Amino acid sequence: MSRLFSMSGKVVLVTGAGANGGIGHALALGFAEAEAQLVVADIDAEGLDQTLRQLQACGTKARALPCDISDGEQVAALFASVAAEEGRLDVLVNVPFAFPSRVKPHQLAFEDWQRTLDVSLSGYFRCCQQALALMLAQGGGSIINIGSNAGVSALGRGAMPYACAKAAVHQLTRELAVEYAGQGIRCNALLPAQVLTPGLKAHLNDPDFQQRVLPAILKGLPQGKLLEPEDLVGPALFLASDAARAVNGALLPVDQGNTALNAGGSHNWTGPQ
Numbered sequence: 609m610s611r612l613f614s615m616s617g618k619v620v621l622v623t624g625a626g627a628n629g630g631i632g633h634a635l636a637l638g639f640a641e642a643e644a645q646l647v648v649a650d651i652d653a654e655g656l657d658q659t660l661r662q663l664q665a666c667g668t669k670a671r672a673l674p675c676d677i678s679d680g681e682q683v684a685a686l687f688a689s690v691a692a693e694e695g696r697l698d699v700l701v702n703v704p705f706a707f708p709s710r711v712k713p714h715q716l717a718f719e720d721w722q723r724t725l726d727v728s729l730s731g732y733f734r735c736c737q738q739a740l741a742l743m744l745a746q747g748g749g750s751i752i753n754i755g756s757n758a759g760v761s762a763l764g765r766g767a768m769p770y771a772c773a774k775a776a777v778h779q780l781t782r783e784l785a786v787e788y789a790g791q792g793i794r795c796n797a798l799l800p801a802q803v804l805t806p807g808l809k810a811h812l813n814d815p816d817f818q819q820r821v822l823p824a825i826l827k828g829l830p831q832g833k834l835l836e837p838e839d840l841v842g843p844a845l846f847l848a849s850d851a852a853r854a855v856n857g858a859l860l861p862v863d864q865g866n867t868a869l870n871a872g873g874s875h876n877w878t879g880p881q
C-alpha cells in the first residue's frame with residue numbers, strides 16, 4: 609500500500625515555495641516529509657533560502673533557485689538547471705499568484721490586469737511547457753496547478769482579474785491532461801477555498817474584514833474555520849503519487865465543501881461596496 613503513495617526518489621519542483629507560511633512552503637515541506645527530492649523556486653530569494661535550510665535540516669536532498677515565473681528567460685534557466693542537475697522532473701507544482709489592489713473592474717488599470725495574468729496564468733503555462741519537455745523525454749510525470757474556488761464562481765470584492773486567471777488555470781489543467789494522457793503525463797489542479805496564509809492574516813486586524821468579510825467567508829466554509837496551508841499537503845501528495853495514476857484533469861476542491869455548497873458566489877457575498 610505505501611508503495612502506491614511513495615514519493616521516495618521522485619524529483620519534485622515547487623514554485624512559490626518561499627518560507628512565508630503560504631501554501632507552496634507547506635507543500636515543499638510536505639513533499640520532503642514524504643521523502644521526495646526537492647527543487648524549490650520563488651521570486652523571494654530570502655524566503656527561498658529559509659525554505660532550503662528547513663528542508664536540509666530535515667535531511668532532504670534539495671536545491672533552491674530564485675525565479676520569477678513571469679519572466680520566460682528565468683523560467684527557461686530554472687528548468688535547464690533541473691535538467692542538468694537532477695536529470696529528471698517527476699512532479700511540478702505551480703503555486704505563485706499575483707492579485708492587484710481590490711478595485712471595481714471598470715477602475716482596474718490595464719497593467720494590473722496584465723501583471724495578474726502574467727504571473728497567475730502565463731507563469732503557470734511557461735512552467736508547464738518547460739516541464740512537459742522534460743516529462744515527454746523521460747516518458748511521464750505529474751503536474752499540479754493550484755487553482756481556486758475563485759475560478760469556479762464569482763467572489764466580487766475586486767477579485768475579477770485573479771478569478772479570470774484561476775478559471776483559465778482550471779482549463780489549462782484540463783487541456784494539458786487530455787493532450788498528454790497518452791504520454792504518461794497527468795495534470796490536475798487543487799482548488800482551495802480561503803486559506804489562512806500571510807495574505808489573509810494581513811487582513812485579520814482590519815475591522816471591516818473582521819466584521820463584514822470574515823463572517824461571510826466562514827459562512828461558506830462548512831467546517832466553520834479557515835483552511836490551513838497544510839490542508840493542501842495530503843491532496844497534493846495523492847495527486848503526485850502512483851495512487852492517482854488514473855486521476856487526470858481533475859479539479860479537486862480542497863474547501864470543506866464550499867464548492868458543494870456553491871458558497872463562493874452566494875454565502876461569501878458581502879454586499880455591494
Ligand SMILES: NC(=O)c1ccc[n+]([C@@H]2O[C@H](COP(=O)([O-])OP(=O)(O)OC[C@H]3O[C@@H](n4cnc5c(N)ncnc54)[C@H](O)[C@@H]3O)[C@@H](O)[C@H]2O)c1
Nearest residue numbers: 624626630631650651652676677703704705756802803805
Ligand atoms: N490563500 C488563500 O486563501 C487561497 C485560496 C485559494 C487559492 N489560493 C492559491 O494558492 C496559491 C498560494 O497562495 P498563498 O496564499 O499560499 O500565497 P503566498 O503569497 O503565501 O505564497 C505565494 C508564493 O509565491 C511567490 N511568488 C509571487 N510571485 C511570484 C513570481 N512571479 N514568481 C515566483 N514566485 C512568486 C511569493 O513570493 C510567495 O512565496 C496561489 O495560487 C493562490 O491563488 C490561495
